[in-house]
Amino acid sequence: MNSHRKRDHGYGARRVLPAAAAVLALASALAACSNASPDPAAGGDDRGAITFATGKDTSGNLQKQVDTWNAAHPNEKVTIVELPASADDQLKQLQQNAQVKSDAYSVLGLDVVWTAQFAANRWIDEIPASTDTSGLLTSAIESAKYRGTLYAVPWQTNGGLLFYRTDLLTAAGITTAPATWAQMQDACAKVKALPQGKDVSCYAGQFDKYEGLVVNFAEAVQSAGGRVFDEQGNPTVDAPQAKAALTWLVSAFNDGTIPKAAITYKEEDGRKAFQDGTLVFLRQWPYVWDLANKTDGSSKVAGKFAVAALPGLNGPGSSTLGGLNLAVSSFGKNKATARDFITYLTGEEAQRANLLATSTAPTRTSLYADAALQKQFPYLPYLQKSLESAVARPKAVHYGDVSAAIQNAIAPVIAGDTDAATALTALQANLKQLTAQ
Amino acid sequence: MTSMPTLADADAGTHTGRPPRRTRRSLSEISQNRLAALLLSPTFLALALVIGYPLISAIRQSLYSQGQEFDADGFVVSDEHFVGLSNYADVLSGDRGAAFWNAFANTTFFTITTVAIEVAIGLAMALVMHHALRGRAIVRAGILIPWAVPTAMSGLLWQWIFSSNGIANQLLGQQILWTADGWPAKLAIIIADTWKTAPFIGLLTLAGLQLIPQELYEAARVDGATALQQFRRITLPLVKPVLLVAVLFRVMDVLRMFDLPYILIGSQKQSVQTISILAFNEAGNLHYGQAAAYSTLLFLYVVAVAYAFVRLLGTDLIAETRTIRKDARA
Numbered sequence: 001m002n003s004h005r006k007r008d009h010g011y012g013a014r015r016v017l018p019a020a021a022a023v024l025a026l027a028s029a030l031a032a033c034s035n036a037s038p039d040p041a042a043g044g045d046d047r048g049a050i051t052f053a054t055g056k057d058t059s060g061n062l063q064k065q066v067d068t069w070n071a072a073h074p075n076e077k078v079t080i081v082e083l084p085a086s087a088d089d090q091l092k093q094l095q096q097n098a099q100v101k102s103d104a105y106s107v108l109g110l111d112v113v114w115t116a117q118f119a120a121n122r123w124i125d126e127i128p129a130s131t132d133t134s135g136l137l138t139s140a141i142e143s144a145k146y147r148g149t150l151y152a153v154p155w156q157t158n159g160g161l162l163f164y165r166t167d168l169l170t171a172a173g174i175t176t177a178p179a180t181w182a183q184m185q186d187a188c189a190k191v192k193a194l195p196q197g198k199d200v201s202c203y204a205g206q207f208d209k210y211e212g213l214v215v216n217f218a219e220a221v222q223s224a225g226g227r228v229f230d231e232q233g234n235p236t237v238d239a240p241q242a243k244a245a246l247t248w249l250v251s252a253f254n255d256g257t258i259p260k261a262a263i264t265y266k267e268e269d270g271r272k273a274f275q276d277g278t279l280v281f282l283r284q285w286p287y288v289w290d291l292a293n294k295t296d297g298s299s300k301v302a303g304k305f306a307v308a309a310l311p312g313l314n315g316p317g318s319s320t321l322g323g324l325n326l327a328v329s330s331f332g333k334n335k336a337t338a339r340d341f342i343t344y345l346t347g348e349e350a351q352r353a354n355l356l357a358t359s360t361a362p363t364r365t366s367l368y369a370d371a372a373l374q375k376q377f378p379y380l381p382y383l384q385k386s387l388e389s390a391v392a393r394p395k396a397v398h399y400g401d402v403s404a405a406i407q408n409a410i411a412p413v414i415a416g417d418t419d420a421a422t423a424l425t426a427l428q429a430n431l432k433q434l435t436a437q
Numbered sequence: 438m439t440s441m442p443t444l445a446d447a448d449a450g451t452h453t454g455r456p457p458r459r460t461r462r463s464l465s466e467i468s469q470n471r472l473a474a475l476l477l478s479p480t481f482l483a484l485a486l487v488i489g490y491p492l493i494s495a496i497r498q499s500l501y502s503q504g505q506e507f508d509a510d511g512f513v514v515s516d517e518h519f520v521g522l523s524n525y526a527d528v529l530s531g532d533r534g535a536a537f538w539n540a541f542a543n544t545t546f547f548t549i550t551t552v553a554i555e556v557a558i559g560l561a562m563a564l565v566m567h568h569a570l571r572g573r574a575i576v577r578a579g580i581l582i583p584w585a586v587p588t589a590m591s592g593l594l595w596q597w598i599f600s601s602n603g604i605a606n607q608l609l610g611q612q613i614l615w616t617a618d619g620w621p622a623k624l625a626i627i628i629a630d631t632w633k634t635a636p637f638i639g640l641l642t643l644a645g646l647q648l649i650p651q652e653l654y655e656a657a658r659v660d661g662a663t664a665l666q667q668f669r670r671i672t673l674p675l676v677k678p679v680l681l682v683a684v685l686f687r688v689m690d691v692l693r694m695f696d697l698p699y700i701l702i703g704s705q706k707q708s709v710q711t712i713s714i715l716a717f718n719e720a721g722n723l724h725y726g727q728a729a730a731y732s733t734l735l736f737l738y739v740v741a742v743a744y745a746f747v748r749l750l751g752t753d754l755i756a757e758t759r760t761i762r763k764d765a766r767a
Contacts, residue, residue: 088704092721117723121504121513147511209618209705261601264616269600397513400722407705411618430532 044125048334050341053081053097054109054324055090061357065350069341076337078107087111087211098123098331106332107341110152112143112323113403116395119146124327125335126151131343140363143392144325151327153346154363156354158322159386160219160310161379163274163282163292167304168197177308181223181248184281184311185257191280201259203252204270205283209411212266214393214403215320216283217410220245222391223310223317228406228431229394235431237424244313246413246420253414263415275299283310285322289379290359307379309386321390323363361387396435405430492736499524499729524730528715533727536707536715537734544711544738546623548691551630556684558631559638564672566639567646577643584636592700595629599701618706626698626709630691638683645679646672685746692739712738 057063062080070077081104083090091114097105098121110118118124127150133141140154164177172190188202205219206212218228226241236242252258262270267285274282275292277300282288289307292299310317326342328335344350351362355373361383367373368384396402409427412418502524503517528537562580569576583591598604599615606612615625649672657667695717698709704718712735719728 088721095721095723120507120511121515121723208616208703210703261612261614264601264614273602397507397511398722398724400718404705404718408707411705415618 045336046334047076047337049077049079050106050332050334050337051079051081051104052107052109052341053083053094053105055083055087056085057082057358059358061354064357065345065353069344073337073340076334076340078337078341081105083109094118098329101331103329103331103333105329106334106338108327108329109155110325110327112321112325113393113399115144115152115325115327116146117397117399118327119149119151120397123330124151125330127153127328128339131339135348135365136346136363137365137387139321139387139390139392140323140325143321143323143395144327146395152325153327153342154323155326155342155346155351156324156360157363157387158285158361159383159390160215160283160319161286161307161382161386162310163284163288163305163307165191165277165280165301165304166306167301168194168200168280171196177306178281178311179309179316180311181252181313185252188257188280197280199278201262201273201279202257203281203283204258204262204265204273204279206266206270207258207262207414208264208266208269209407210266211403211407213410214406215322217246217249217406218320218391218393219283219310219317220249222320223312224248225313227391229435233394233435235428235435237431238428241313242424243420246410246424248313249414250416250420253416274305275301277301286361286377286379286383287359289377307382309382309389316389319386319390321387321392323361394435398434401434402431405434495729495736496733498725499733500726502726504723505726520726524726525734528727528730528734536710537712537731539707540710540712540715541738543623543709544692544694544735547626547630547694547711548688548742550627551634551691552684552687554627554631555635555638555687556680558635559683560642560680562635562639563642563646563676566643580636580639582636583633584640586633588633588696589700591629591633592697595625595632596701599625616702618702618708620708622702622706622708625701629701630694630697633697634687634690638680638687641683641686642676642680645676648679649675681750685743688746689739689743692742693735 052066054062057080066078066080083093091111094105094108094110094114098118108118108124110124115124127144129150131150131153133150133153136154137157140157141150144150144152144154162177168191169175169177169187171194172187174187174190178184178187184203191197191200192202205216207216221228221237221242224241224245226239226245227236228242230236249258253260253263261273265273270279270282270284271288271291273279274284274288275298286307292305293302295302310319312318326345328338328342332338346363348364348366351364352367352370352373354360355362355367355377359377362368365384368380374380393399394402405427409423409430413420413423500519500521501517502520504513504515506514508514527533566573566577566580586594596616601612601614601616603615605615613621615621653671653675654667657671662670693713694711695713698706698711699714699717702709704710704714712731716728716731716735719725719731
């Protein structure tokens with residue numbers, strides 16, 4: 001099947017060569033008019049068949065969108081190349097492909113934290129300055145930049161939300177979602193005093209030792225008014241806000257606000273606990289909305305919860321930004337088609353369809369204000385608020401080193417093996433060394 | 438040459454059908470060796486390609502550094518340059534060194550514990566498979582199923598069992614946080630690995646058991662030997678060569694352990710980090726020099742253990758092959 005397709009490409013390429021040459025001449029003439037500066041030697045303005053390498057799309061919606069594109073562009077067909085399910089394996093495969101300068105992938109779906117690595121290694125092309133990025137979320141655009149230059153277009157985004165049990169809070173006489181950690185703990189105390197709140201734990205997030213811990217730690221620091229990295233990219237975890245945040249996390253584990261088991265929670269463990277009705281509050285990504293509202297018996301809390309912005313130390317908290325950016329591989333062919341395809345996928349129409357089919361958070365601000373969409377996804381306004389104040393993770397070329405350093409410093413603290421101040425001082429020194437470029 | 442012909446002379450004589458003559462014999466041996474080398478050359482070529490080349494390339498990479506520096510605009514300088522042993526110094530000192538020695542200790546710990554437990558259970562499994570009369574096929578298939586499950590799958594399966602409100606905790610009636618960093622994580626790995634690979638030892642040992650002639654047991658019974666005596670004096674010594682091969686395979690396998698701790702517990706958890714995981718993490722962060730250094734150190738460790746194993750325990754094996762060869766010649 002695969003080899004057959006490849007052969008078709010080969011023959012096709014040979015047959016269309018003269019035509020392509022003519023198109024190329026025309027295209028380069030046109031390129032002279034625009035202010036875009038792709039390298040023509042690298043096939044910057046060629047058109048033709050391309051591939052789109054991205055993680056597995058379980059909804060089948062992406063294929064539908066690609067089919068729509070292919071029907072409209074019979075000479076610039078897009079083939080989806082499915083990467084492995086886990087993010088680590090996806091990164092590995094993309095890296096290996098880039099290292100051998102393979103032209104197998106034209107458009108790459110990059111996690112927000114990989115963009116710096118691909119840009120710094122010149123594995124992806126700059127996005128031409130002529131590309132219209134107005135209407136896209138500012139925080140998402142920031143995540144696609146390396147040293148001030150745009151290298152990708154945000155396609156999907158993600159921000160943390162506070163999921164909470166409206167039934168329990170109402171029964172305890174609380175009408176509004178907590179805006180601070182103290183309010184959240186007060187609400188929990190009231191819920192626990194109820195007969196139905198006896199076996200319920202208060203709060204959980206993603207505290208297992210993996211990337212989720214980095215996300216949750218950064219959110220705690222931001223929600224206490226600090227930053228893991230400042231605007232210039234310098235680490236600031238030795239600031240008092242970071243210490244206040246980590247101290248709160250430790251005390252929350254110690255006094256049972258966060259159940260002990262949450263130290264092993266990844267996204268799915270927390271979701272299951274929430275759906276089983278054993279949590280009042282849960283920090284989660286929006287994907288949980290649909291699943292926890294399922295009425296097929298998999299969720300005991302369908303219709304009994306709502307979402308709010310993350311709480312903070314003295315006021316509303318701030319989320320860490322997730323998401324997927326689309327970039328043009330430096331080594332792919334037909335880059336003009338690749339850029340057009342990215343424009344198509346990140347366009348309002350495609351993003352609306354994607355939101356409806358997969359409930360993935362869009363990067364277009366207009367969709368958050370859409371009344372019809374808000375009706376179907378009542379969390380959209382909260383998500384927009386979360387995304388507007390969301391902070392991207394550091395744009396480190398060796399991001400994995402930064403992530404590992406944070407995990408190694410924070411995990412022992414919340415496990416109760418180290419104290420917060422010592423760990424943060426060491427982490428500050430470590431991060432300084434890692435980000436000195 | 439009037440003295441009694443030696444065994445070797447007689448040997449050569451029968452081959453050539455002529456009176457024994459030393460020079461001729463060695464000449465024919467040389468040409469024979471040449472033919473053997475010629476016939477084996479495709480194998481050597483294949484081995485050089487699939488084993489020699491990657492090995493040399495990894496060792497070479499461990500002596501080079503690439504893409505670790507940045508130019509003024511923040512781009513990676515992709516030139517490769519020779520750095521001597523500095524990658525090794527890097528992975529053996531500081532934070533990386535601490536991680537290496539921790540992983541080294543974990544790898545060794547897992548090797549000793551899992552192989553010891555697996556030998557005991559595998560041997561028991563082999564005895565059961567050997568003796569089970571009714572439902573023999575079902576017992577054998579049942580025991581072998583865990584081994585046929587891909588490690589990545591069994592990692593996910595055990596992750597489900599060991600989750601904070603999983604089956605393991607429900608059976609024990611406690612809340613042990615297996616997948617958090619610590620001793621429970623090590624125990625989880627040992628249990629999952631034993632479940633998966635004890636059948637492998639069981640299978641190889643079964644093959645050895647089936648080669649033991651029944652007459653030996655009959656004779657032992659006639660002599661009034663107890664079941665335990667039969668096991669210690671007949672079964673164990675005769676199954677030992679096969680068992681040693683199985684153990685050697687397992688030891689070399691566990692030393693490279695990667696997927697089970699990576700999937701079941703997590704790649705950043707110090708209590709289960711193995712040397713393979715360190716190499717994988719470094720490669721994922723584009724530190725290929727350090728990754729290659731870790732891999733080379735692991736390779737040397739595996740070679741050393743295998744060599745020591747063959748020297749200390751496998752002497753019998755080699756002596757046995759020598760006798761067999763001699764017998765064949767005579």
